[in-house]
Amino acid sequence: xxxVRRLHxxxxxxxxxxxxxVAQALTFTASAVSQQLSVLEREAGVPLLERSGRRVVLTPAxxxxxxxxxxxxxxxxxxxxxxxGAREGxxxxxxxxxxxxxxxxxxPATLAELARRHPALEPMVQEIDSARVSDGLRAGExxxxxxxxxxxxxxxxxxxxDQVPLLEESMYLATGTVSGTxxxxxxxxxxxxxxxxxxxxxxxxxxxTTGHAMAVRxxxxxxxxxxxxxxxxxxxxxxxxAAIGQGAGFVPEMAxxxxxxxxxxxxxxxxxxxxxxxxAGGGTHPAIAAFVAAxxxxxxxxxxxxx
Amino acid sequence: xxxVRRLHxxxxxxxxxxxxxVAQALTFTASAVSQQLSVLEREAGVPLLERSGRRVVLTPAxxxxxxxxxxxxxxxxxxxxxxxGAREGxxxxxxxxxxxxxxxxxxPATLAELARRHPALEPMVQEIDSARVSDGLRAGExxxxxxxxxxxxxxxxxxxxDQVPLLEESMYLATGTVSGTxxxxxxxxxxxxxxxxxxxxxxxxxxxTTGHAMAVRxxxxxxxxxxxxxxxxxxxxxxxxAAIGQGAGFVPEMAxxxxxxxxxxxxxxxxxxxxxxxxAGGGTHPAIAAFVAAxxxxxxxxxxxxx
DNA sequence: CATCGAGCATAAGGTGAGCTTACGCATGAG
DNA sequence: CTCATGCGTAAGCTCACCTTATGCTCGATG
Numbered sequence: 001x002x003x004v005r006r007l008h009x010x011x012x013x014x015x016x017x018x019x020x021x022v023a024q025a026l027t028f029t030a031s032a033v034s035q036q037l038s039v040l041e042r043e044a045g046v047p048l049l050e051r052s053g054r055r056v057v058l059t060p061a062x063x064x065x066x067x068x069x070x071x072x073x074x075x076x077x078x079x080x081x082x083x084x085g086a087r088e089g090x091x092x093x094x095x096x097x098x099x100x101x102x103x104x105x106x107x108p109a110t111l112a113e114l115a116r117r118h119p120a121l122e123p124m125v126q127e128i129d130s131a132r133v134s135d136g137l138r139a140g141e142x143x144x145x146x147x148x149x150x151x152x153x154x155x156x157x158x159x160x161x162d163q164v165p166l167l168e169e170s171m172y173l174a175t176g177t178v179s180g181t182x183x184x185x186x187x188x189x190x191x192x193x194x195x196x197x198x199x200x201x202x203x204x205x206x207x208x209t210t211g212h213a214m215a216v217r218x219x220x221x222x223x224x225x226x227x228x229x230x231x232x233x234x235x236x237x238x239x240x241x242a243a244i245g246q247g248a249g250f251v252p253e254m255a256x257x258x259x260x261x262x263x264x265x266x267x268x269x270x271x272x273x274x275x276x277x278x279x280a281g282g283g284t285h286p287a288i289a290a291f292v293a294a295x296x297x298x299x300x301x302x303x304x305x306x307x
Numbered sequence: 308x309x310x311v312r313r314l315h316x317x318x319x320x321x322x323x324x325x326x327x328x329v330a331q332a333l334t335f336t337a338s339a340v341s342q343q344l345s346v347l348e349r350e351a352g353v354p355l356l357e358r359s360g361r362r363v364v365l366t367p368a369x370x371x372x373x374x375x376x377x378x379x380x381x382x383x384x385x386x387x388x389x390x391x392g393a394r395e396g397x398x399x400x401x402x403x404x405x406x407x408x409x410x411x412x413x414x415p416a417t418l419a420e421l422a423r424r425h426p427a428l429e430p431m432v433q434e435i436d437s438a439r440v441s442d443g444l445r446a447g448e449x450x451x452x453x454x455x456x457x458x459x460x461x462x463x464x465x466x467x468x469d470q471v472p473l474l475e476e477s478m479y480l481a482t483g484t485v486s487g488t489x490x491x492x493x494x495x496x497x498x499x500x501x502x503x504x505x506x507x508x509x510x511x512x513x514x515x516t517t518g519h520a521m522a523v524r525x526x527x528x529x530x531x532x533x534x535x536x537x538x539x540x541x542x543x544x545x546x547x548x549a550a551i552g553q554g555a556g557f558v559p560e561m562a563x564x565x566x567x568x569x570x571x572x573x574x575x576x577x578x579x580x581x582x583x584x585x586x587a588g589g590g591t592h593p594a595i596a597a598f599v600a601a602x603x604x605x606x607x608x609x610x611x612x613x614x
Numbered sequence: 615c616a617t618c619g620a621g622c623a624t625a626a627g628g629t630g631a632g633c634t635t636a637c638g639c640a641t642g643a644g
Numbered sequence: 645c646t647c648a649t650g651c652g653t654a655a656g657c658t659c660a661c662c663t664t665a666t667g668c669t670c671g672a673t674g
Contacts, residue, residue: 002383004311020650032633034652039632046393054641054650061393068386072379076309079375086353086368327621339662341623346661361621361670 004076006040007069009033010048010058011160012138014066018055025139070159070280077281085286091120094287097128097136097145100233105254106146106167106274109298110291118290130210134161137279144282144291148274150214152221160280164292167274167299169253173197173266174238176245190269194222201229203238203249215250218270239263274299311383313347314376316340317355317365318467319445321373325362332446377466377587384588388595397593398427404435404443404452407540412561413453413474413581416605417598425597437517441468444586451589451598455581457521459528467587471599474581474606476560480504480573481545483552497576501529508536510545510556522557525577546570581606 012022023030041048048062136142149155205211219226235255243263252272276292319329330337348355355369443449456462512518526533542562550570559579583599
């Protein structure tokens with residue numbers, strides 16, 4: 001019988017790339033991980049890893065074994081979800097990850113709703129980069145997370161994480177009221193709307209984020225390379241900068257409600273989809289289901305089931 | 308993360324009924340099993356067992372957890388099968404269980420074929436009652452087993468064991484050549500064929516076997532209760548007893564090839580199906596696949612895939 | 615009804631699996 | 645060249661898990 005804990009290590013190695021990273025993520029020493037993987041390899045009777053430079057990579061046999069590990073761990077997650085459902089009442093800690101812009105907008109309303117429905121639940125919120133969400137979920141640091149993706153930036157498919165759609169918002173172009181320049185958008189297509197600001201400085205999210213990638217690719221799709229002057233994640237700051245003529249930027253609908261008066265907002269045919277993510281198999285966990293329901297109520301989603 | 312070893316114990320408890328039986332099957336003490344199940348229950352946070360008299364029974368939550376355990380263990384079995392497939396060559400021990408009548412007929416031919424194709428394989432044959440096959444498979448005492456079922460005796464569905472059909476034989480009625488009694492079967496229906504021997508003594512397999520149950524139910528279906536005089540599992544003995552007028556008995560086609568001359572054999576519209584059984588998920592294991600293929604060759608099955 | 619064995623749970627103690635620390639070696643960056 | 649990074653092995657320690665011992669309850673049996 002293969003040891004599932006060792007399969008878990010193999011899966012993490014496949015995801016994270018180095019034994020040292022696995023060890024750090026699971027709060028072990030690298031030595032322990034190395035030893036356990038050696039045992040797994042001996043049990044398997046087939047080479048699962050091979051050195052590549054100073055790292056290790058999985059052999060084909062190792063990679064197919066990871067797919068089995070995914071299936072097994074997903075089923076175990078489903079089992080704990082059902083057990084939690086059998087326990088009467090919803091309570092205990094719930095570790096919630098959120099993208100930074102979800103902080104002011106979605107999270108408070110969701111937590112308020114959640115507290116009203118399930119007072120015994122102890123939500124623990126933590127800001128986290130979208131790219132690190134799936135690691136955090138798998139490592140058990142997070143139970144559920146608010147994530148989003150944009151047009152032009154497809155979310156990488158990850159079989160270890162399930163997602164439920166929460167909200168779809170239009171993106172807006174935020175610009176200053178520059179008098180006399182004649183830069184006014186006409187038309188409905190993205191290229192027509194963005195075109196007038198091809199030469200303008202731009203305000204985007206920080207490099208390495210999906211928001212940054214979205215901004216660059218949207219401008220490229222409109223036929224130009226944006227000159228990025230400011231890199232700011234906070235949309236209120238983006239709006240404030242745009243208002244004083246420091247450049248053009250993208251903000252989601254959610255951020256437009258309290259925009260400064262002297263900022264010009266143009267709705268774009270470009271969308272941001274917010275989702276709730278959790279470990280594959282965890283969708284039936286009552287606390288997670290409750291979080292999803294509360295979030296939907298908070299943002300006003302009209303029904304709709306999982307993808 | 309639920310411990311799969313403990314889930315395995317819970318599954319065995321569900322199947323075997325008592326903690327003591329589980330302990331014996333897995334060569335533990337009952338105390339160890341009890342302790343591990345207690346830990347599992349604490350981890351689950353839900354009562355999984357409850358005392359019932361001096362035994363324990365699973366709660367509904369416990370039983371649903373067993374279905375998850377089945378799924379997880381099947382997937383792990385599939386994983387080891389694939390790993391064995393990745394290892395080049397087929398070899399090592401293969402523990403084979405067989406019903407007693409398979410001993411002389413099917414097993415030698417199968418092993419000969421197997422040895423020709425895979426000399427490195429070390430088959431280990433062991434006679435085993437049909438009723439104990441699935442326990443033996445799950446406990447790892449057996450890797451593969453020859454089993455059969457009869458009309459009137461449906462095999463109990465068991466999700467932890469997969470089966471592949473191997474052979475379907477007609478059953479024959481074996482009787483003596485009693486002169487002058489006028490007991491000659493006319494017709495094609497079971498009742499017509501068995502009817503003349505309603506008052507005869509009968510020779511069946513030993514009580515508690517599927518062969519015994521089949522004989523009784525076939526006679527009941529024909530409208531009478533058989534008076535059982537002899538209980539013998541060996542079909543050659545059945546034929547010899549029938550030949551000397553000691554009663555009527557059922558034998559499978561396979562046993563009729565070297566029947567005594569003074570026995571009367573009547574083909575019945577009643578069938579015995581032989582199958583190869585193995586742990587769920589084990590069908591892709593190369594040694595098991597090789598055994599199935601060899602057995603099919605040995606008995607002359609014409610193709611056909613799993614059920 | 616009294617007795618006894620079967621079955622399970624708990625307490626106490628021993629042992630090995632699995633962890634950490636320590637160290638050596640190879641690789642690739644600066 | 646030099647050094648940091650990453651992996652593997654050796655040695656030792658700790659705790660999880662198993663066994664033994666014991667008690668309790670239930671149900672079969674005379």
